[in-house]
Amino acid sequence: MNTPRPKNNTRNKRPNANKTPGLGARRASAALLAAVMTEGRPLDEALATEQDVNGTLARLDPRDRGFARTIAATALRRQGQITDILTHFLDKPLPEKSGIAPQILYGAIAELLFLDVAPHATVSACVALAKTDKNARHFSGLLNAVLRRASREGAELRDAQDAVALNTPEWLLTSWRETYGEETASAIATAHLTEAPLDLSVKSDAAGWAEKLKGTVLPTGSVRLTEGGRVDTLEGYKDGEWWVQDAAAALPAKLFGDVKDARVLDLCAAPGGKTLELAAAGANVTALDRSAKRLVRVTHNLKRTKLDANVVTANALGWEPDGDDKTFPHVLVDAPCSATGTIRRHPDIPHLKSTSDLAKLVMQQEKLLAKAAELTAPGGTLIYCTCSLQPEEGEQRIEKFLAANPAFEREPITKADLPGLEEAVTPTGDMRTLPTFWASEGGMDGFFAARLKRAE
Template sequence: MTDTTLAARGVALDLLRDVLRKSVPFDDAFDAHPDLAGLEPRDRGFVRVLVATVLRRLGQIDELIQTSLAKPGLPKAAIHDMLRLGVAQLVFLNTPPHAAVDTAVELAAQRNAAPYKGLINAVLRRIGREGATLAAQQDAGRLNTPDWMWLSWRTAYGTARARGIVEAHLHEAPLDFTAKNDPAPWAERLEAALLPTGTLRRTTSGSVPELPGFDEGAWWVQDLAAALPAKLFGDLRGKRVFDLCAAPGGKTAQLAAQGARVTALDRSAKRLERVTENLARLRLEAEVITADAAAWTPEEAADAVLLDAPCSATGAVRRHPDILRVKTPDDIAKLAKAQGRLLAHAVDLTKPGGTLIYCTCSIQPEEGEAQITRLLARDARVQRHPITPHELGGLTEILNPLGEVRSLPGMLADLGGIDGFFVSRLRRVGA
């Protein structure tokens, strides 16, 4: 066992603690860990995959641990997390048993938990023998989903569709790209499929900065669903567009590439730094402003407004499995109130005759359909402008009867799936 091997597991243990006990988003915890820079790229990649696997499969892992303990009850938190890392390696990552068990035991010794070495060794050796068989008998999708989420999705979409959502969450999402110009030539160069909406989809992994076209700014990473809203404005050449809550900037780039005069707004100056960096790499231009989109008052309204509202991101679990562990029903209620305020102000920022698009990467109806229903009931200045199947490349499965995009994990399985997303297009009709 090398020092770097043990160091990688130690970082993974810290990250698991930060997410599960401090509710720190995984990406934030990962970027902030002081020891990551000292690891080789391969070890950093292993840390990310290991922690993501634990977060994605937590219900299954905990049931396996409980089944393998000689006495009821779970060990204290740090030991529990060491076991979780070991089980993830043994059952889901095909790590050789001796490596998974030995590193867990050594990690216990390193973290002042030597009295638990015997317990860790016994539990993991048993799971090494029986874990795969036991895991095959589990209801994986349901076990890995918090009860409140399962109930909310079953209520909103029915049992069959909810089952499709939780089963889709068991698998990592493919890597999608948006090309700055014609995507067709990039399909071959990126070894990607060209999807009906123009998104490029790559099923093999790899370092994004090392892929063809990265340095020249030919494309950016953006999920199929996230790429839809900016496509729905029609011809934007020369038009003034506000991109509210713009970070990390994928939609800003789309709007700029379509020839719009874009103002990208976000309340986080730090997150806007990434927008600026992305625009520079892509050789695109936009005005970037740090401000609260619910209170910002420009000199004139815009021809088009895109509000990608802050949300629970429950539609992006395939990419961010920590969402399953850090979000609560209270978060949904708070976010819904903020979304209502943002949406009301976004109407004010849209010129009469202009287009407002509201979207979230949430599959909670409170953050999507309910927001539009309430807005239309209280504000006669806006009307729905239904989205058509033609605008979605014929992907009728993700279009609801009101002409809104409602994609769910589990849909478009033949194309490799899609994130959960809601998009509504509105027209400002009143002065």
């Protein structure tokens, strides 16, 4: 079944949400799904838009905002399965002029079959929502019939599905099978169907903050929370004692070792987790990114955590440092990538990325790595990393770079560099984490990192 691409009419009418419990949350989830499925916008961008003063999330209480995001994220994670299930209940796709009816259906099936919401609550709210949209209201009866059938017959259909094949684009699944083998590829795709836990990097006293926040300290030093909630309401947030950062994302900056008082260049610095890490370790950090908008967040978090860095807005490819010293002894380049290692956190990625995007990103990574090499001082260390599972953006980039740059050699990452995560050390001395690592503790993002040394 092809996903319909109707015009987003989620704001045509705004009846009092109190008339139908949960109506506001379903309206917001439909808006989020429309942004991703019909407009091709990232889910995070859609969330930011809908949280604005006139957005569908703005008037909701925190619980309903969280529920709306959960519905949308689940529908995106399970989009392939939901599409397959709907083919059993619809003779043909809904027409283009059906308003938000398709998004209502996807969200409702996610609720019924993957979130265990009571059928009467889902059906009632979703039919009521359809009636508020000038186009979807003509399909409210159909939605009612489909959702009632799905509540009765959907579980049996769901249990017979191949979730891995249905929810993972073929180009991604093929790539992972060729790179990691059939079993691991299937485990990765399965891991992507589960929401990722919340990890924190702390300025100090990881054990103390784990106890205060009812979390656990991971072997690499991150604090993993076992209970959810709004981040900005947690103890220590306003005082800047920690920041949100997946345990895998926190590893590349650690590979420099001791950086106290050292000059470090963080290329492509936004959203800033690694900049904060390096600053907290006592480094003199230059955080560079071409996006002024994204650097606002970096600056805000530096202020919140009472850490310092020289924040620079510039295109790295054309940038030259001020002053006489044009190189840095430590350079970190977290290159823009397909981000397939973060699908647990960003379930829109499989639906928005393609092989053509990958080819463009690889070209950009090559240029950034070459620029990073120019900015690395003789005898200095260059760390290249991406939050991607694709070998084109990791291992293959490094092999090609080393073949063309004899002044650099790999400084192998060792098991001592990654305590408790020894399986992430590759035979060639790079770091490769997978969502299947630490599975019993909740997994981790997929990341690649290589540590390179420039000759004196």
